[in-house]
Amino acid sequence: MFKKFSTSTDIAGQTPVKSSVQRSLRAAVLAQWKIEPETLDVIWPKKEGLVHVKCREHISIYTVHGEPIFFQHFDGPIYPTLRVLHKYPYILPLVRIDRGAIRFLLAGAHMMCPGLTSAGGYLPPSEEALAADTPVAIHAEGKEHAVGVGISKMSSEEMRKVNKGVGVETVTYLGDDLWALQTI
């Protein structure tokens, strides 16, 4: 989503978010992420104004003090930025890619099932199976911190069964243009 993103051409405008809209956004974040309200208050204090940065192709980035906190495509799922995920890694379910897949991910590729099902990879066990279209934290073999944020394209059970094609679509990753954008 942010492999090529430039503030001068891809941002249409910035507007403060109305408090009624902020309330419904906050409720949506609390429903979608595994986060306690009081921890979310630290990332996004109630008294601070949230700013909506409207971008090309219906991408919305939301910032606090100019710092991107989360983003959304149309009215799809709300993704944390990778920096927020690094601070609170447990807010999204975790998948892991094997070492061989890391360099492809860092070039912006989506993650193929074999990179997730191999010995170096990880998918949640069947009792905690991941549904399709779930935002996930993408971790990497041998690394402590997440390397990207993605969305599952099929359930984790299907990934194991089919074991080919794209399992997780990469949404943002280490070194993409959103990563480079520390403040807007």
Place this chain on the structure above:
Amino acid sequence: MGAKKNRDKNTNAAAAAEGTTEASAEQQGPPPPEPKPPVEVLYCAVCSFPPEYCEFGSSLTKCKEWLQETHPDLFQKYYSDEALQAKIGTLSLEAQSKLEKDVAKKEAKADAKADAALKKKLSSQITIKRIERNKRKHVTAIHGLEAFNIDLKKAAKQFASKFATGASVTKNPQGQDEIVIQGDVSDEVLEMIEEEVGILKGIPADNVEIVEDKKKKPAD
């Protein structure tokens, strides 16, 4: 506002009362939940990645130097022989050596690119153009600042507030971005560049020239 203050006072009073009868306080339910502290992640000052990912960037040599100097313990953790052995993980030796070759190639490419960019920067020109709108009105167009990594929007804002006038980023007929300031401020802009005011840093004054763009006089 007043109501909130009162509420605070009440809770304070309640807290004080609880302090005196600890046993009963315990029965009053759990304390308010505390936010979970964030994980403190160190980021590489060279490539901005967490240091464990520097090996995939295009500046590994410089990243390693930085880490060794600033965080020798982490350097040991990531780059000691055992660490290098361990991290290969499930990757085959073949794939690992391919990865290392790729990284070296990427690094050489990035270095060459940086060199070229520097050369280009040192040779790029900035023009400050004084454009005559009509007899008494001028605008000043500045072209080429972006080659020196200057954010044009921010620079326009700085000019606007400095000269208390309008300034904007627009595309010139060639499709390149330039800053247009209302009024003739070309000498002042040159001065600001020379004195490196605000965000106008790192521009050699020799690369800046002022040009005039006069309306052709109607022949009579």
